[in-house]
Amino acid sequence: MRVLHLNSGLLFGGGLERIIVDLMLKNRATENYLCIINNQWDEKCLEGIDRERILLCNRKIGGKNPILTLSIIYKIYKFIKRNNINIIHCHNSFALKFGYVLKRIIGVKVILTVHDTNAYYKELNRYPVDKYIAISKSVYNIISEYVSTQKIGLIYNGVDLGHYSNQIKDLDKKKTRVNISCVARIMPEKKGQDILIKALNVLKTKYNYNEFKCTFAGAIHDPKSMDHLNELIRKLNLKDNIEFVGNVENIEKVYGDTDIFVLPSRYEGFGLVVVEALASGCSVIVSKLDGPLEIIKEDEEHGLHFEKENYKELAYKLNKLINDPIYYNQYKNNKKTQEYLKREYSLENMIERYNKVYRAL
Template identity: 35%
Template structure:
């Protein structure tokens, strides 16, 4: 039950499609609904909305406002709607999650100076690309920045954004435990899986396709399924990835499944999870795979390296090196006892990334801001 002392937070996000920030926000709202600790309101600015995610969000019972703004429209009516929601709900904090929503939050603070602003930096390379003006906004106008990993925190420190707190992203472990894979024996074809939006310049699906070809060349019977959607900003990735599979003559071994809403129930169908990203703020999908009982292989970049200790709870391969990735897949497939030990170790470690832990950290942060 909400009380007068409950912190009142408006989560502001530009779109609500199948993406890491959107799914994280959905899980956060669902976790809070199960045991309310903060009074959350959600505002989705734009008309780019997944119906499946929207239905899940509404099912939590949280107050949700869909402003249906066409992207890049600057009509003042959207600001007026935001102001009305802030007044009605007596909002104390606006927590924004991307560039566009950050700017709307700053406009609101100009009109309601007592508002506190929180911004989550969901990936590496975001802070590195900020102009001097936006660095000023993060240092002087936003009250607290949240870095989702030490890698992101380091980038903030490099640019002297010192009002930053590291709070690891979390997952709702029970969703994955319900479908957990309990038998890690591999019989016949090795089924690899990758979960990420189809944008290979960041997510590295091309590296994984080349690694599958290398595995087949080494005599390993292997296939790979890619779960993830194609978006307007990178339509060409799917075309290029399919062309690569055709060029390597392995189209029968590469499967593009598109967006799948119920990922937890699918993961247990596979043998090994692979994340070949070129850069990654943390890698929530690694935690999801660990919770689902899958052995994990990931690129040795900053975010995933915080989650995986090579040889202990998974394998790391040299970023962009498809031959090294193929070697790690081979090592994972032939050493069953090592594989089972890594799965067990990963299962123990993933518990500290439960969404309940993240929500508690958020609540503490919100309370510290309103106490001031």
């Protein structure tokens, strides 16, 4: 099998991008190729990939020149023919449109992985392909409203669990500071960093707890959103408690220093960072959204949840973890959770499940 992974961009730090790179580098059973349509890519993401297997189209964002679009389609067409590629694996709606056209032109098989619950579902009927992959049950359920379930598969995103060492983290009387972290693109309209900041203010003012440091790791999506977050931090007098560190290459080091990991998203298809944090032995709190809940379970077997937007409930959960060691020890570095992650969310399992889909096309 020869598979072309097709996406609009490949920027460092995103969960979707990590999945593409892992499939390129670690799927030994498939010959993988990569095409990035737009000029949004990082050299760091391409490290280790054979450059002969990469096609960078470098289309400018916002360009609407139909002749340029046709030239890019022709360029991808020649790349497919030259490398005898028989499957295109699209990873977002922009790539889907190109994949659909190429399917019509040369009859190549096309699959689409849908990575989010706030997505482009109506386009699934407009640009039909051979197979759709949902990354969570919630995404699966939404896709099934537009596409026959016979054409939908469910494959959870996987993590290279060996990257994340399980460090014992203990909140006891000797600990002088609790480390909280949020790993997500700085995009509060989706990822909810402002919700966590408000919760930290409640933790400080209502629960009188100030011995914490919260690290936000992730690229800035929009400078205006960053300005808003900084103004909120200034207003709430939390400057000494919060740090933004941008994209972190060795993100496992952030998890290794983390006692409590929080993903306060407003919407989320899955939440790969939740798996990473659990694999690193962190206690985890997530918004009560279908994607993250599939990981931690609604009965809070593997982590805690709070109602979306409810920063006061998030503050309550943070305070309880910090001040109740017995409660905290239910979730930190849990052996049952580690076994569960290996069974459901290992990178090896994800790759094998994709290979089964490729072979069946």
